Amino acid sequence: MQDRKMTSIFERYLTVWVLLCIAGGIILGKVAPHLAKTLDGMAIYVQGAPVVSIPIAICLFFMMYPIMVKIDFASVVKAGKSGKPVWLTLFVNWAIKPFTMYGIALLFLGVLFRGFIGADAVDLVKMPFGLDLPVGAEHGAGVVILQDGIKMLQVPLWRSYLAGCILLGIAPCTAMVLVWGYLAKGNDGLTLVMVAINSLTMLALYGVLGGFLLGVGRLPVPWQALVLSIGIYVALPLVAGYFSRRWIIASKGETWFKEKFLHVLTPVTIIALLITLVLLFSFKGEVILNNPLTILWIAIPLFIQTNLIFALGYWMARLLKLSYEDAAPAAMIGASNHFEVAIATATMLFGLSSGAALATVVGVLIEVPVMLMLVRICTSTQKWFAKETL
Numbered sequence: 571m572q573d574r575k576m577t578s579i580f581e582r583y584l585t586v587w588v589l590l591c592i593a594g595g596i597i598l599g600k601v602a603p604h605l606a607k608t609l610d611g612m613a614i615y616v617q618g619a620p621v622v623s624i625p626i627a628i629c630l631f632f633m634m635y636p637i638m639v640k641i642d643f644a645s646v647v648k649a650g651k652s653g654k655p656v657w658l659t660l661f662v663n664w665a666i667k668p669f670t671m672y673g674i675a676l677l678f679l680g681v682l683f684r685g686f687i688g689a690d691a692v693d694l695v696k697m698p699f700g701l702d703l704p705v706g707a708e709h710g711a712g713v714v715i716l717q718d719g720i721k722m723l724q725v726p727l728w729r730s731y732l733a734g735c736i737l738l739g740i741a742p743c744t745a746m747v748l749v750w751g752y753l754a755k756g757n758d759g760l761t762l763v764m765v766a767i768n769s770l771t772m773l774a775l776y777g778v779l780g781g782f783l784l785g786v787g788r789l790p791v792p793w794q795a796l797v798l799s800i801g802i803y804v805a806l807p808l809v810a811g812y813f814s815r816r817w818i819i820a821s822k823g824e825t826w827f828k829e830k831f832l833h834v835l836t837p838v839t840i841i842a843l844l845i846t847l848v849l850l851f852s853f854k855g856e857v858i859l860n861n862p863l864t865i866l867w868i869a870i871p872l873f874i875q876t877n878l879i880f881a882l883g884y885w886m887a888r889l890l891k892l893s894y895e896d897a898a899p900a901a902m903i904g905a906s907n908h909f910e911v912a913i914a915t916a917t918m919l920f921g922l923s924s925g926a927a928l929a930t931v932v933g934v935l936i937e938v939p940v941m942l943m944l945v946r947i948c949t950s951t952q953k954w955f956a957k958e959t960l
Contacts (some may be wrong), residue, residue, distance in 0.1 A: 572929035588935050595851025596859065602663050602852075609849060609922075625849065626922070630914040631807055632842035636835040638811030641766040654890050659764050662883045662904040663742040664771065668779050671739025671875050672732075672787070678871040679735070687867055691727035695920040698723075711788035727887045727925050731868055732787050734929025737915050740779045741873065742768050743906035750906060750941050751899035754948040761899040766901065772804055772911070773901040780915070798918070804911060846913060847931060849922065868932040873940060880905035880944050887955070897947045906941055909933045 583859070598605065612624045679687065694717055705721065712723035743750075751761035780791045819827050885906045887897035910928060916926040 586645065587840070587844055588847060591847040592851045592935075595848045598848065599852040605852060626846060626914065626917050627802060629842045629846045629849075630802075630911075631810075633839050633846070633914075634804070634807035634911070635811055636809045636832075636839045637765075638769065639815050639835070640762070640832065641769065641808075641811060641815075642762065644768050655760060655887070655892055655896040656764060656767060658883065658886055658890060658892075659742070659900045659903050660767070662879060662886070663768060663776055664779070665883065667742065667875075667879050667904055668736070668740045668783060669790045670878060672736055672783050674842065675732050675739070675880070676734035678865065678874075679731050683867040683870075684728050686863065687728045687731070689899035692724050693727045693730035693925040694724055695730060695733075695924045695926065696723070697721050698919075703803070710785075710811045729787060729922065730925030731929045733784060733920060734912070734916050734924075734926035734932075735868070735871060735875075736783045737780060737788065737912040737919075737926065738741075738907045738909065738930055738933045740776055740783070741772070741912045742903055743908050747899065747903045747906045750902045750945055753942075753945045754898040754902065755895070755952075756898035756902070756948075757895040760896055761903070764899065764903050769804065769808060772908070773808075776804070776911070776915075802914075802918075814865075843909075843913075843934070846935070847934065851931070854880075864928070865935065866934050868929050869936050872933055872936060876905050876907075876940050877944075880947075886950075892955065894948075894952045897955050902941070902944065905944060906934050906937065909937065 609625045694715070695712070697714070698709075703709060703714045703721070705714050705716050709723060710725075711729050712725040714721055716722075717725045747761060747765065750756060815827070818831055822831070859889065880901050883901035887900050892900065905950060912930040912933060916924065916930045920926040
């Protein structure tokens with residue numbers, strides 16, 4: 571099989587771009603401290619509460635649409651031919667990964683690193699949509715306070731980071747995993763099928779698991795906002811991708827769609843992601859500068875979780891006697907996170923300036939180097955698996 575490499579400069583140097591956006595966002599926050607607040611205030615309000623940040627919603631749509639338009643739903647129907655790898659990834663992604671992420675993040679952020687983060691450090695997050703409690707009332711682990719005339723929940727900072735980790739843990743990758751599977755010389759067709767199935771599964775399970783685990787962690791459970799976030803950040807681009815794909819192929823043909831249209835869209839997802847990161851860090855820069863090790867405390871449990879889920883999926887694929895071409899993407903899709911949806915949901919639920927939003931951004935920061943390491947592990951262990959029979 572030919573060598574496979576990242577062809578897009580955005581994909582190859584994603585970690586560099588993320589670091590530049592962190593620096594740019596922090597500088598922007600210093601130069602224009604009110605800009606992020608103003609942008610975050612541009613929102614759709616329901617009953618006086620900001621529910622959907624319009625700038626973030628626009629950025630997130632352009633993150634998600636290029637992913638969703640690639641999905642060939644006809645291949646989902648035929649997924650039964652690849653039953654074992656599909657069922658394996660569904661089991662690991664939805665029955666194991668959310669709970670191991672919760673346990674690992676709770677251990678490190680809530681116990682081992684709690685003193686480093688600040689045992690008494692607090693974070694201000696949005697009040698759950700539709701909840702109207704008096705100032706001073708307790709809700710989960712939070713207390714209602716008045717901040718600039720707006721009711722907010724004051725929660726322990728480590729719990730806010732935990733919330734971001736939870737939102738990452740319940741979001742299996744549906745974008746960059748196409749790149750990781752390709753680099754690992756996996757079955758590209760199967761990878762796309764698993765992406766489609768996980769996108770559809772996310773519609774049903776993301777809000778349910780997110781609400782449950784946030785509740786267990788004594789964090790606000792904004793059920794209405796969770797459902798709304800899935801509708802805006804997953805369902806809307808999914809529907810737009812489905813119908814525009816059909817229309818473009820019918821009008822221009824499949825060759826033009828794949829060679830021209832998708833080529834133009836390739837950098838759109840990452841550009842939209844980088845713009846979102848500048849906004850996030852323009853507001854969180856002060857926290858990072860005051861405690862520069864914050865990113866490290868969050869990154870450690872995410873790194874452990876990524877490697878654990880990969881190892882589990884890879885080992886189970888070997889037990890099931892899958893071919894290497896099927897085993898590699900099946901293990902990759904669980905290890906990699908759908909950070910686009912996690913960032914969007916954290917921003918919607920807890921606010922642009924929340925620790926939860928920052929934790930999801932750390933997921934982006936470590937994504938490329940960690941996944942490239944796992945790609946190398948895959949390609950160096952191909953002999954562990956049977957070859958794909960054609």
